[in-house]
Amino acid sequence: MYRLWAGLFGIMIIAALLTGCSNSGNSSSSLSGTDPVSALIVHLTASQTTIIPGQSVTLTWTSTNATSVVSSSWLPTPTALNGSVTLFPPATTRYSITVGGAKGTATSTLVVTVMTPFTAISSFGGIASYTPNTGFPVQITVAPSINTHSYSVQDILPAGWSAMTIDNNGSFNAVSNQVNWGPFTSATPIVLSYIAVPPSNASGSVSFSGTAIFDGTAVAISGVRTLSD
Numbered sequence: 001m002y003r004l005w006a007g008l009f010g011i012m013i014i015a016a017l018l019t020g021c022s023n024s025g026n027s028s029s030s031l032s033g034t035d036p037v038s039a040l041i042v043h044l045t046a047s048q049t050t051i052i053p054g055q056s057v058t059l060t061w062t063s064t065n066a067t068s069v070v071s072s073s074w075l076p077t078p079t080a081l082n083g084s085v086t087l088f089p090p091a092t093t094r095y096s097i098t099v100g101g102a103k104g105t106a107t108s109t110l111v112v113t114v115m116t117p118f119t120a121i122s123s124f125g126g127i128a129s130y131t132p133n134t135g136f137p138v139q140i141t142v143a144p145s146i147n148t149h150s151y152s153v154q155d156i157l158p159a160g161w162s163a164m165t166i167d168n169n170g171s172f173n174a175v176s177n178q179v180n181w182g183p184f185t186s187a188t189p190i191v192l193s194y195i196a197v198p199p200s201n202a203s204g205s206v207s208f209s210g211t212a213i214f215d216g217t218a219v220a221i222s223g224v225r226t227l228s229d
Helices: 001-030
Strands: 041-046 056-065 068-072 085-086 093-101 103-115 118-123 136-144 153-158 163-164 171-173 179-185 190-197 205-207 210-216 217-220 226-228
Touching: 041 093, 041 103, 056 093, 056 103, 118 210, 136 153, 136 210, 163 171, 179 190
Parallel strands: none
Antiparallel strands: 041 056, 056 085, 068 093, 093 103, 118 136, 136 190, 153 179, 153 210, 163 190, 171 179, 205 226, 210 217
């Protein structure tokens, strides 16, 4: 009987010790946890993150548990913990804001991408001058942006000149002296070309002028646009 009671007493002591260890572990875990209510947070958003040159974007920032704005990339003397500002970024720009508080600092960053709406560059096939009644190639390299939905291209020849062998289903309007292509519905770069033919009485320096229209936005064709005899 003595051995039985001694065994039971030993089991009870061990159980009590195990229970005490378990309670101590739970308490430590609770005390070492982070209080999410007091966390320092800042959040920066943009009305749109992809624009074309000339468009505006509104940046809005909000903060939680912040006491000051440490720095921002768009306000010279930032003070507001919450607010908004409208900007006209000329090129792709990274914006950030950092706030400070009892928990240290927090930063939020975003990028506004400014897309080049359209690039169209012309060349005359490497020739240095023209000869009356002798055709030569005109090439226009077109590079739409990745956001392009639709575009068309028009190139105007000097008065009295004509165009032939127009590729990519282009056409020549003799009344306006203009070569027309499109609309194209792909954002894939393309090279447009035709043969320009000077009249028999052509002389002196002449200029070509053209326009690429990207989703309603007109961009002048650049590159080599003037040629002499």
